Structures are given as C-alpha cells and as structure tokens.
Amino acid sequence: MKAARLHELHKPLVLEDIAVPDIQPDEILVNVKACGMCRSDVQLVDGYFHKYADIPRPITPGHEITGVVRKIGGDVPRSEFREGEHVVVAPGWGDGTCRHCQVGNTHICANVRWPGFGLYGGFAEFLPVPARYLIKVDRGLKFEEIAPLTDAGMTPYRGIKKLRDAGALGPDRVLGIFGIGGLGAYAVQYARLLGSGSTVVAFGRNPEKLAVATEDGADHVIGIKNKTPADVAAELKKATGQDHLDAIIDCTGAPEVIQLATGLLGISGHYVDVGLVGDRIDIPLFPRVSREQTIQGSFWGNNNDLSEVMTLAAQGKIRHTIKTFGFEQVNEYIDRLRAGDIVGRAVMTF
Numbered sequence: 001m002k003a004a005r006l007h008e009l010h011k012p013l014v015l016e017d018i019a020v021p022d023i024q025p026d027e028i029l030v031n032v033k034a035c036g037m038c039r040s041d042v043q044l045v046d047g048y049f050h051k052y053a054d055i056p057r058p059i060t061p062g063h064e065i066t067g068v069v070r071k072i073g074g075d076v077p078r079s080e081f082r083e084g085e086h087v088v089v090a091p092g093w094g095d096g097t098c099r100h101c102q103v104g105n106t107h108i109c110a111n112v113r114w115p116g117f118g119l120y121g122g123f124a125e126f127l128p129v130p131a132r133y134l135i136k137v138d139r140g141l142k143f144e145e146i147a148p149l150t151d152a153g154m155t156p157y158r159g160i161k162k163l164r165d166a167g168a169l170g171p172d173r174v175l176g177i178f179g180i181g182g183l184g185a186y187a188v189q190y191a192r193l194l195g196s197g198s199t200v201v202a203f204g205r206n207p208e209k210l211a212v213a214t215e216d217g218a219d220h221v222i223g224i225k226n227k228t229p230a231d232v233a234a235e236l237k238k239a240t241g242q243d244h245l246d247a248i249i250d251c252t253g254a255p256e257v258i259q260l261a262t263g264l265l266g267i268s269g270h271y272v273d274v275g276l277v278g279d280r281i282d283i284p285l286f287p288r289v290s291r292e293q294t295i296q297g298s299f300w301g302n303n304n305d306l307s308e309v310m311t312l313a314a315q316g317k318i319r320h321t322i323k324t325f326g327f328e329q330v331n332e333y334i335d336r337l338r339a340g341d342i343v344g345r346a347v348m349t350f
Helices: 039-045 143-150 155-165 182-194 207-215 229-240 255-264 286-290 303-314 327-338
Strands: 002-005 014-017 027-037 064-072 086-089 126-130 134-136 174-178 199-204 220-223 245-250 265-273 294-297 322-326 345-349
Touching: 002 327, 014 327, 027 086, 027 143, 027 327, 039 327, 064 143, 086 143, 134 303, 143 303, 143 322, 143 345, 155 182, 155 245, 155 265, 155 303, 174 182, 174 229, 174 255, 182 199, 182 207, 199 207, 199 229, 207 220, 220 229, 229 255, 245 255, 255 265, 255 286, 322 327, 327 345
Parallel strands: 174 199, 174 245, 199 220, 245 265, 265 294, 322 345
Antiparallel strands: 002 014, 027 064, 027 126, 027 345, 064 086, 086 134
C-alpha cells in the first residue's frame, strides 16, 4: 500500500510502498478514502511534540480519517460492522480501564494511543483500528467533507459545549472566536447552533478567512493584524456595544492571541483554548482572580462528541470549506499549511 511516513524530524515525508498491516481479533482494517491535514501534522514533522513524547519512527501521520471497512477481526460482532460500510475513526484510543475511559473520555486516557502519531495513520491506504473506535456514517456524506470533522470539526464542538454547559452563552452574551482556520470556521457554525442566541464575533488576521466566518454565520468579524488591543476593543464596542467578551474559544493557542483574547475577557468570563500553535502562556494573574474568570483547555473529543457531529453533518447543518489534494502532493501541502496558505481544511483523498 501507499504510505507517507516520517523517518526524520524536520524532513519531508517519504512516499513509499509498504505491506498492508495485519489486524488483531478486535480490530477492523479500514481502507482510507480521505484524511484531513491538521496543523498538528506539521508540528509533528517540525518536532513540536518531541519534548512531550519520543514517538518511535517511522511515523505515519494523519488522524482525520474516514474510509471503508475492508476486513473484520474475528472478535468483532458481525451484527455491528459489515465489509463495505463507511466509517470515521474516533482518534483517541484509551486503555478502557481508567476512570476517564469508564465515563467515555477515552481521548484523555493516560495510556491513550493516537492514529497518526505512531506506526499507523491516515496518510496511508489502510490502517487497523479497534472496532470500538469506529463510527458508521451515512453513505450520502462525502469522504472529503467528513474526514476533517473527526478533529477540526469535533474539537471546537466540544469546546463550545463546555462554554454552553458553564452557562457562559446566552442572548445577552458576546462570544469571541479567535482564529478562523480549519477549526475556527466550524466553531462559528457551532456557535450559531449551540450558542443560545449569543452574539458571535470572529477575530482573525486573514481577510479571506474572515470572509468565510461571515459566510458561516458570524454576526461580526474583526481583523486583528497590526492592531493594538485598544484598537480591537474599540472595534468590538462599535460592533456589539461592549468592549469585552463574555466567552471565548481560542482556536489558535498562539501566545500573542492568548494575551489579546484574555485581555478582552470580561467579569466572570469563560475562556476555552483548543489551539496549540504556541507552547507557553504568559498573562497577568490579577485580572483572572479579581474578575473570577475561568480558563480551561479542551482537547479533541470522545466518541459521543463525534457521533453528534456526524449526525449534524447527516442533517446538512454543517458547511465545509475544503481543498482536496492527492497523495503525491502531501509534502507540498504540509509546506502550505506551515505557511498559513490554506483557507479552510486541506484533505488528502485516495
């Protein structure tokens, strides 16, 4: 099978032919039809994760995976899956025994395994997946559209749910979405679906991406490139009548955006970060305490989150901004994503 694999950090992926993997009795062999390209794939190549985990190489990147069931392990009930069914891959494979797994949050298991961060990933034609981490999907859905929903479309969904469940959203609240890339474009849509009438403001640097946010339903868009925090606050007040935000979902995690966004967070405001562009947080402490703000992370999502997102997709409630590319173009698109030259989500198709 074809596979694009990382043999050395900071080097292009190697396009090669390798053996189709065997499967364990509890696994299913998935024939990959589409795999989204995430900034995490670029960070993997660039060594971002090396200080957190020394992943043995070669690594097959790609974790936004959808495809077709091709072979079923002997322990998988035939009533659950059949060959030829369309599936998406839930990305966090837990050990099944810890307290997080017991409540369904396998993606934050201490012993979690991730497709795309080891020997098997979506930048290959086949991969083995434990059957419990596959979700069947409507055959009418396009592979290239549902692949990015397994991360870009699920991560902000979970983050918006956390804001909603915390009581941070409502008809008298202003929700700020920072970073209108692969995740942010979906975040704007979920803000409309789950925001309980909140005013939705999208913040970004790229006018073309901000135009996508408008198309996706943002009430207001504000460019932040080369502007001071005071300038941004003044534009926010002009647009919404207030110079602060009641809730924030940060889809960048970039240090300068974190500083700007938290500076705009109001009294009792809630800030959820789902982005990982940067590596450190450096913000003033006193406003966080004196304003009783809540700052938290939200990481990917669980099977239930992904099932809900797939239901929304099947109902036609999710809009996609997709750029497809072929297997042989993978290194070109890694470079383009690194340079910020992708509007929406780039998706490899086989």
